[in-house]
Amino acid sequence: MEDLTNVERAVELLQQLGLKEYEAKCFVALTQLPSGTAKHISEISEVPRTRVYDAVRVLETKGLVEIQHANPQRFRAVSIEEAAQTLRAEYESRTDSLRETLQGVEAATVEDEVDVSHEVWALSGSAAIATRTSQLIEEAEEEIVLVVGHELALTDGLVDQLESAQDRGVSVIVGTVSESLREDVRALLPGAEAFVSELGWLSSMAAADDDTEITRLLLIDRATILVSTAHSNAATKEESEQAVFGRGFDNGLVTIVRRLMATGLFPVDGPPSGAAGEGASSDAS
Amino acid sequence: MEDLTNVERAVELLQQLGLKEYEAKCFVALTQLPSGTAKHISEISEVPRTRVYDAVRVLETKGLVEIQHANPQRFRAVSIEEAAQTLRAEYESRTDSLRETLQGVEAATVEDEVDVSHEVWALSGSAAIATRTSQLIEEAEEEIVLVVGHELALTDGLVDQLESAQDRGVSVIVGTVSESLREDVRALLPGAEAFVSELGWLSSMAAADDDTEITRLLLIDRATILVSTAHSNAATKEESEQAVFGRGFDNGLVTIVRRLMATGLFPVDGPPSGAAGEGASSDAS
DNA sequence: AATCCGTTAACTCGATTAATCACAACACAA
DNA sequence: TTGTGTTGTGATTAATCGAGTTAACGGATT
Numbered sequence: 001m002e003d004l005t006n007v008e009r010a011v012e013l014l015q016q017l018g019l020k021e022y023e024a025k026c027f028v029a030l031t032q033l034p035s036g037t038a039k040h041i042s043e044i045s046e047v048p049r050t051r052v053y054d055a056v057r058v059l060e061t062k063g064l065v066e067i068q069h070a071n072p073q074r075f076r077a078v079s080i081e082e083a084a085q086t087l088r089a090e091y092e093s094r095t096d097s098l099r100e101t102l103q104g105v106e107a108a109t110v111e112d113e114v115d116v117s118h119e120v121w122a123l124s125g126s127a128a129i130a131t132r133t134s135q136l137i138e139e140a141e142e143e144i145v146l147v148v149g150h151e152l153a154l155t156d157g158l159v160d161q162l163e164s165a166q167d168r169g170v171s172v173i174v175g176t177v178s179e180s181l182r183e184d185v186r187a188l189l190p191g192a193e194a195f196v197s198e199l200g201w202l203s204s205m206a207a208a209d210d211d212t213e214i215t216r217l218l219l220i221d222r223a224t225i226l227v228s229t230a231h232s233n234a235a236t237k238e239e240s241e242q243a244v245f246g247r248g249f250d251n252g253l254v255t256i257v258r259r260l261m262a263t264g265l266f267p268v269d270g271p272p273s274g275a276a277g278e279g280a281s282s283d284a285s
Numbered sequence: 286m287e288d289l290t291n292v293e294r295a296v297e298l299l300q301q302l303g304l305k306e307y308e309a310k311c312f313v314a315l316t317q318l319p320s321g322t323a324k325h326i327s328e329i330s331e332v333p334r335t336r337v338y339d340a341v342r343v344l345e346t347k348g349l350v351e352i353q354h355a356n357p358q359r360f361r362a363v364s365i366e367e368a369a370q371t372l373r374a375e376y377e378s379r380t381d382s383l384r385e386t387l388q389g390v391e392a393a394t395v396e397d398e399v400d401v402s403h404e405v406w407a408l409s410g411s412a413a414i415a416t417r418t419s420q421l422i423e424e425a426e427e428e429i430v431l432v433v434g435h436e437l438a439l440t441d442g443l444v445d446q447l448e449s450a451q452d453r454g455v456s457v458i459v460g461t462v463s464e465s466l467r468e469d470v471r472a473l474l475p476g477a478e479a480f481v482s483e484l485g486w487l488s489s490m491a492a493a494d495d496d497t498e499i500t501r502l503l504l505i506d507r508a509t510i511l512v513s514t515a516h517s518n519a520a521t522k523e524e525s526e527q528a529v530f531g532r533g534f535d536n537g538l539v540t541i542v543r544r545l546m547a548t549g550l551f552p553v554d555g556p557p558s559g560a561a562g563e564g565a566s567s568d569a570s
Numbered sequence: 571a572a573t574c575c576g577t578t579a580a581c582t583c584g585a586t587t588a589a590t591c592a593c594a595a596c597a598c599a600a
Numbered sequence: 601t602t603g604t605g606t607t608g609t610g611a612t613t614a615a616t617c618g619a620g621t622t623a624a625c626g627g628a629t630t
Contacts, residue, residue: 006389013383017376018303020618031387038576048620053577061525063410066417071627072576076406082416084384089412091376094302099369101295102316121361125348127374131367132351240346305587323607333589338608356596357607 017087019062022047022055027064030056030077037072062086120246129228129243130155133218136245137161140170140220147175147197149214150230154181159188166191175217215241223247302372304347307332307340312349315341315362322357347371405531414513414528415440418503421530422446425455425505432460432482434499435515439466444473451476460502500526508532 007028014024029045030036041056042049056075059065063086068074077083123129134157137144144165148154162172172189175197176182185194216228228243292313299309314330315321326341327334341360344350348371353359362368408414419442422429429450433439447457457474460482461467470479501513513528 006386010383010386010390013379013386016303017379017383018301022619028387028390031390032392050577050579050622051620060407061409063408063413066406066408066413068406070405078413078416080384080387082413083387084380086410086412087383088377088380091302091380092373094298095369095373095376098295098298098302098372099365101291101298102313102365102368104291105295105313105317107317119353119359120355121351121353122345123348123351124346125371127371128348128351128363128367131363307588335591335608335610336589 017091020055020058022051023058026052026055026075027059027077027083030065030075031080031083033077035068035074035076037074039072041075062090120244122242122244124240124242126241129216129226129241130157132243132245133158133216133226133228134161136218136220136224136226137165140165142221143171143173143219145173145175145219147214147217148181149177149216151181153215153228154185162189162192216243302376305340305343307336308343311337311340311360312344312362312368315350315360316365316368318361320353320359320361322359324357326360347375405529407527407529409525409527411526414501414511414526415442417528417530418443418501418511418513419446421503421505421509421511422450424509425450427506428456428458428504430458430460430504432499432502433466434462434501436466438500438513439470447474447477501528503530 010028010031011021011024014027015021019027025045025047026041029041029047032044033040038049038052038056041047041052045052047055053073056065056067059077060067064078064083066076066078068076078086123132137158138161144162146162162174166172166189172192174185174189174192174194176185176194177197179196182194182196185192213230214227215230216226218226220226224245224247226243226245228241230239230241295313295316296306296309299312300306304312310330310332311326314326314332317329318325323334323337323341326332326337330337332340338358341350341352344362345352349363349368351361351363353361363371408417422443423446429447431447447459451457451474457477459467459470459474459477459479461470461479462482464481467479467481470477498515499512500515501511503511505511509530509532511528511530513526515524515526
């Protein structure tokens with residue numbers, strides 16, 4: 001009674017996990033009782049009494065409740081821990097099946113060759129962006145320029161990957177937004193160049209009612225770029241991360257960013273070695 | 286083309302994982318291509334071309350595809366492995382949140398005391414049944430009588446639990462359907478009584494068009510019983526496991542099963558010690 | 571028998587989704 | 601220029617599904 005918010009959250013989560021509204025509400029109600037009748041459940045869950053039976057029966061087939069076939073019937077939920085495990089196991093087996101099934105599908109009619117040199121791809125979701133970031137870092141052969149616009153963007157995994165890139169002879173240059181973060185980088189990655197950059201020039205792109213900031217800016221071998229932004233919309237209160245990445249030395253996006261980096265990105269310590277300066281002078285598409 | 290079935294399976298799985306039909310079909314189509322346009326996707330996925338755009342946009346927000354904003358737009362799916370991980374992670378975080386949220390809910394109005402001695406509960410799903418089985422075994426104080434009607438029912442975990450029950454002084458009696466399985470039990474559980482039982486008397490309960498067999502039959506301290514049956518319906522081709530369990534010495538179900546075990550269940554080696562015989566003579570409800 | 575309660579099943583309404591259509595912007599060729 | 605075809609967006613219709621309600625059945629109680 002005192003925690004309506006928690007109940008609502010739980011109901012919403014259960015629906016996201018595939019339960020219908022009534023099922024979710026009934027289950028949450030049952031977790032609040034050692035056991036209960038349809039009437040009882042209806043009262044605390046606000047589910048029409050006559051529909052409790054359907055809902056609970058479905059829950060039973062999913063292994064989430066047990067039914068006592070008496071008069072009146074009594075219902076009881078399994079433990080929270082067990083319910084969570086049951087649901088998790090269900091989706092885990094589904095993703096596993098999906099993996100197998102999709103691997104047995106692949107390959108369709110091959111389409112014509114596509115010019116890959118001017119591609120600019122958009123993607124969203126922190127996980128997807130992180131994955132792409134590490135893929136790009138791993139394919140670097142000569143140089144990695146990384147500007148982290150937010151503390152959270154510099155994860156342990158990222159540091160490890162940069163380290164192993166250095167080990168195979170790739171030069172790593174890291175820009176940060178703050179002095180303190182630069183010190184961290186210098187401690188974590190001794191072999192890398194570290195500098196403080198100003199990303200203000202890009203923040204001005206953001207719309208007025210949004211709160212957008214750059215989280216990552218990655219340039220691989222001067223020919224592949226990835227820019228990611230965290231976009232927290234004030235209206236919907238949603239946090240989302242978006243990114244674009246482009247391939248090819250004369251790719252439009254790559255060219256622009258290379259030029260921007262050469263001119264306005266490295267004001268404090270000056271442009272690092274040949275990273276951006278050389279690119280700026282050698283792109284004439 | 287040659288594996289329509291696989292494609293259909295994948296689409297179905299993706300829908301079970303929360304995607305809409307069009308989204309699922311588009312994604313599967315994209316896994317068959319390095320990249321493709323809306324037209325291309327529409328052709329292999331049978332999704333109306335004009336709807337491909339929406340579907341793919343949703344997929345992008347879920348981190349499953351990347352979009353090239355060109356003319357025409359091009360779309361590309363992330364790797365199968367990455368897609369599976371993304372989906373799995375999504376549901377894992379949801380079950381975790383659920384666990385936490387539910388723990389912050391518990392407890393509602395306490396209802397009147399319920400007479401617990403005649404309860405008979407029904408539950409379904411192998412996982413749920415296995416969990417309940419182990420809970421019952423762990424609460425045993427004196428005696429466990431277990432009849433396994435199917436080889437698969439005797440899992441390693443089950444054996445371990447029976448072993449630890451023996452260690453705390455609980456006598457374990459195991460019935461099997463075959464002589465060979467009995468030998469296995471004798472090897473795995475030296476301290477336990479093992480015998481071959483006949484379960485034919487219960488199989489006759491099954492309806493004609495079904496294929497039902499008893500997988501487990503568990504009697505704890507002569508006062509709690511669990512019977513589980515594997516029910517493979519020929520019509521729907523679905524495999525499901527169901528169970529009932531009851532508590533209390535004079536519980537109707539317990540009484541019946543105790544009596545049945547005393548009379549007709551142990552024909553080969555005779556009834557073990559005092560397990561069922563004593564019960565049969567002492568129940569007068 | 572009359573009535574109450576528990577239970578099931580059927581039906582309505584509304585929202586979401588699938589499927590189709592119409593249109594504007596653009597490219598290319600005749 | 602005109603015609604043709606393609607791309608992308610938006611609106612519209614049709615079908616499906618879930619939520620909410622009502623009716624009907626059967627057993628138990630009085």
